[in-house]
Amino acid sequence: MSVTAPAIDAIPVRAVRTSRFDPSWLLWIAIIAVLLFLVVSPFVYLVITSFQTERTGDFTLSNYATAYGRARYVEALFNSLKLGAVSALLAGVFAVPLAWAVARTNMPGRGLTRMLVLATFITPPYTGAVAWILLAGPNAGWLNRFYMMATGAEAGPFNIYSFTGLAVVIALYSFPYIFIFTTAALELVSSEMEDAANILGAGPWRTMRKVTLPLALPAILGGMIICFLEAIALFGSPAMIAIPARFNVVTTQLFQFFGNPVRVEVAAAYAMPLLGVTILLVLVQRLIVRRKGFVALTGKGGERRPILLGRWRWVVFGYAMFVAALAVFLPYIFLIQSAFAKAWGRGFALDNITWANFHFILFEHATAAQSVINSFVYGGISATVAVFLTLGVAYIVARRLIPFGGVLGFLCVAPFVIPGVVLAIGFYAAYAPPPLALYGTALIMILAFTTRFLPVGYVNASAAINSLNPEMEEAVRVLGGSRLTALRRVVAPLLKRNMMGAWLLIFIPATRELSAAIFLYGPNTKVASVMIFDMSEEGNFERLAALALVLQVLTLPLLWIGQKALGRDFMLRRNVT
């Protein structure tokens, strides 16, 4: 007996027609226009402006003459390079042992260490700098006071207002980059490679020195370059520490060119070395990290067993806690003390405790509460725009929808080589003058944040799209759905998680952004980071600490959501950078 065909009425069909015009093209054209506006135009204006006479716009080289005409301007350039190098080395000293211990050994408290690195990572560098001013200010700093108490000496040995102080503070809040790179690399080193060294007679330490670390070396160097770049591009910490210490770095010098009167042409000319060094080092970093030959970093890596450290594991744990104490425990203890203190210098006395600082910044201060709202609104809009934009571009590139789509991808990652201050100067040059006259508006802040975080969005989006089998979309189309239907019904729902992750990875740093914001904010568009910076200039550390803590506390629920949806380490993965 045969199965009878079910009697199904004919389905009404659409007429077959050759359609040459695909409406999705309009979307692609719009994306190109947006990228030109966000990335290309500020960059082009930055370069052009550096060769223009103020007001008349005639070609000139005088901006460069001015920018490099004084010894102290040139000295600031070298200070930055020196600062970058010292900070990167110090960060390596903090990060590499921790990364190795967490990724490869049986050190106790590996999860705790990871958590503390994450806590470091989400602490804005300027908040760390403020905390360290409380800790290591020349006389009143807590560490100095404890030292004097313990030894009876007249003065303490620590002075944050010094080159070393600045380098340490920067290293303390940038070492997570190296940690992320190094753990990722070490997790790919197979135990068999270490076994091979062991069986030939090498002990655990020798194996680590001769086999494991060399295999992770490209990643370590790559992370250190990122730290270097972070250090030379940083504005907040140097402004808080270097200026009182009477030396300048590139970013603080740029800020002074931007002060009254604004000399954007000179600033543009002065920004060129920073831009050049960054581009160069990013290229070097890519070369190092992608270098073939380190098979361990490209293969699956095989099985991994933790190295048993024996009694040494407590020594290693001690070191991890020492780093954590410098980066997290001590700073937060004294930030909290200060935020709840009538006067932070009076210490932990009960009668020194008050809610007044929080009350002040949340309800009394004219703009503090608004600045927090601004940070979140601008960050939220920027993250949303960046996520959708980069998703669109990544899709176009991955599916080869237009010729030379790779150019769009390049534009999305290009802002990675533009330090925040330089980007801000470009935006100022491009969009502050008429006809757009965006200076001081919320829009210019949002646009600048969006551009700054495009690379993060793009790296995530393209990884997500490449994990989708194109046949999923082809199945939609062959059944009669358009490409946009495929995007709406299949691609978007499948990428929800990834998009949320990317959104958080942009939103969280965007709410702390200072280096671009400080150049672009207006009276009504102050963000929390700028507010904190202003308060530090006023020396108002109690209220500042309260505001900084509010910002941190508001981030916690987001972090929790991210960890629930995307896994505990979602912020500490390689693609964060």
Next chain:
Amino acid sequence: MSKLVLKNVAKRYGAFEAVADFSLELAQGEFVSLLGPSGCGKTTTLRMIAGFMPPSGGTIEMDGKQISSASGVVPPEHRRMSMIFQSYAIWPNMTVGENVGFGLQIRKLSRAEIDRRVDKILDVVQMRNLKGRYPAELSGGQQQRVALARAIVVEPEVLLLDEPLSNLDANLREEMRFEIRRLHDEFRITTVYVTHDQSEAMVTSDRIVVMNKGKIEQIDAPHVLYGRPKSRFVAGFIGRTNFVEGALQGSDVRFDGFGAPASALEGASGGGKLLYSLRPQAIGLSTQKPGGSGLAIEAEIVDRSYLGEYWDYQVRPQGGTKPLRVSTAPTAVFEVGSRVWLEIAPSAMVRVE
């Protein structure tokens, strides 16, 4: 009128010809396989039929209307075709029911009507009880059935299958072959099926197109393809075979260790080398000299393997250098080294290029 017509279709990437001069006509309701090794251009051809790729040359017509040429392509969503992909491409964000109903939704059928048709087709593929499940909860075979249901429920003009069974394990693959043929017998949808597995193609197809290096080698029904391969490639690709090379000497053709009258062999003319394909099953093996009309050749067993369903012998004709492969029933046992007689019907020798 033919349902689907491919005329001189070509696809070039720079100097590389992925598909060259491909012409094929499918009758309404016909099931045709594109068979060949990987990289032979079969999937490229299928994707051109689906409209995912424009051809570099030639045209594709459906129901007499041109749908693809180098200058323009009807996009896949307007071709009223369906396709089953190698990865199944079941959407993990939709349930089985939603997956199957998707095409009907696009065709703007009412909710009740969609439900009715989805249920009906899920009955056909025996998946009705899993309608509310998500694909991640399904086995490979079940996902395959969902893909089949999703493709068939829209009653496509043409159904395209791209190596649909290659991700299944061996037993399931064999089961699904018959399932695909059963569904075709039931719905009579014009079908193009791409595979590199000859038995899959033979079980399912009315006709098979054997492709090699972007070109068509032969188009024929499965039994013709096996019995009368036209080229060395086809003879070697479909089933196992012996290639024997001979040359005309007088009224005989001399092979390695044996000869045959030229008049009994097809295509035995000309001065050059003559290549013939001789299936291992077409050779008889016995201890006594056979009395039939075929060639009787004295030979020696040089090697043998037992494969359960048959014996695979290596037998060298006396005076020859290379052994021939001979398949016999599992009960026909000959020791290595023993003297035997081969029986070959000259008509079983197929001249190939």
